[in-house]
Amino acid sequence: MPSTARRIDAFDLMPGQTIAGKYVVERKLGAGWEGEVYHVVETRTGVHRAAKLFFPHRNHRDRAVTFYAKKLERLRNCAMVIQYVHTETIRRRNTPITCLISEFVEGEIMSDYIRRQRGQRLTPFEALHLTYAVVCGLEGVHRVREYHGDIHDSNILVRRRGVFFDLKLLDFYHWGAPTAAHIRDDVADVVRLLYDAVGGKERYANQPPEIKAICRGLRRDLIGRAFPTARHLREHLESFNWE
Numbered sequence: 001m002p003s004t005a006r007r008i009d010a011f012d013l014m015p016g017q018t019i020a021g022k023y024v025v026e027r028k029l030g031a032g033w034e035g036e037v038y039h040v041v042e043t044r045t046g047v048h049r050a051a052k053l054f055f056p057h058r059n060h061r062d063r064a065v066t067f068y069a070k071k072l073e074r075l076r077n078c079a080m081v082i083q084y085v086h087t088e089t090i091r092r093r094n095t096p097i098t099c100l101i102s103e104f105v106e107g108e109i110m111s112d113y114i115r116r117q118r119g120q121r122l123t124p125f126e127a128l129h130l131t132y133a134v135v136c137g138l139e140g141v142h143r144v145r146e147y148h149g150d151i152h153d154s155n156i157l158v159r160r161r162g163v164f165f166d167l168k169l170l171d172f173y174h175w176g177a178p179t180a181a182h183i184r185d186d187v188a189d190v191v192r193l194l195y196d197a198v199g200g201k202e203r204y205a206n207q208p209p210e211i212k213a214i215c216r217g218l219r220r221d222l223i224g225r226a227f228p229t230a231r232h233l234r235e236h237l238e239s240f241n242w243e
Contacts, residue, residue, distance in 0.1 A: 007055075011097070020088040023043065023051060024043055025040055026038070026039040034059070038052075040104075049085065050102050071172050072102070079137060080141070081141065081172070107166070109154055121199040122198060123198075127198045128211075133164070133166075135187075135233050138190060138230045139230040139234055146172075149182060149186070150189075156168070183228070185220075188220045190233065214233070
């Protein structure tokens with residue numbers, strides 16, 4: 001796409017609107033630096049999908065969408081990753097827009113889920129259980145030599161199933177091959193999820209030792225020393241003794 005292409009910062013698709021002649025918009029799911037995501041329904045089959053429309057100035061020569069699609073393809077066997085389907089091209093304001101179609105997953109953004117709980121936080125046991133679900137999924141991502149790079153409670157979808165958490169990671173857009181530092185940063189970000197889930201700084205002093213043994217005051221050097229990989233954190237969660 002030429003660098004002189006018209007800049008588009010919002011698509012603002014409306015419910016009922018058809019895109020690519022194949023999908024009907026149900027609702028907007030979210031927006032970010034790269035584009036906007038919509039819940040759509042395939043007109044021929046009635047199958048529900050998610051459609052991510054990339055802003056042209058963030059997707060020069062389809063570089064961003066190609067990277068994103070290939071990364072999702074490499075992660076296709078990872079349970080915590082939304083599955084890629086295909087791409088479409090639509091036109092908005094006389095500009096071609098690349099649209100990435102993927103599976104649609106029901107769920108609630110983790111930050112919203114936690115805010116709905118009593119006191120807007122989780123009990124230590126619930127938070128550890130949720131952290132364990134995240135760590136198990138992340139370990140699968142690292143196993144195929146990939147990483148996320150920006151894990152926080154606004155890019156994880158949560159769905160509670162009985163005593164389990166069914167999670168999906170959003171926004172795999174970081175560039176570059178994974179390094180040991182990337183892996184450590186992913187693990188430290190998961191520890192931050194635990195810290196925030198139990199109440200953050202305001203509640204940390206009163207947390208049980210089981211929580212503090214993992215959070216370690218959010219010092220990344222100490223976290224990295226204790227849990228250099230997701231596997232190390234998973235094994236700790238599976239084996240520590242409650243005091």
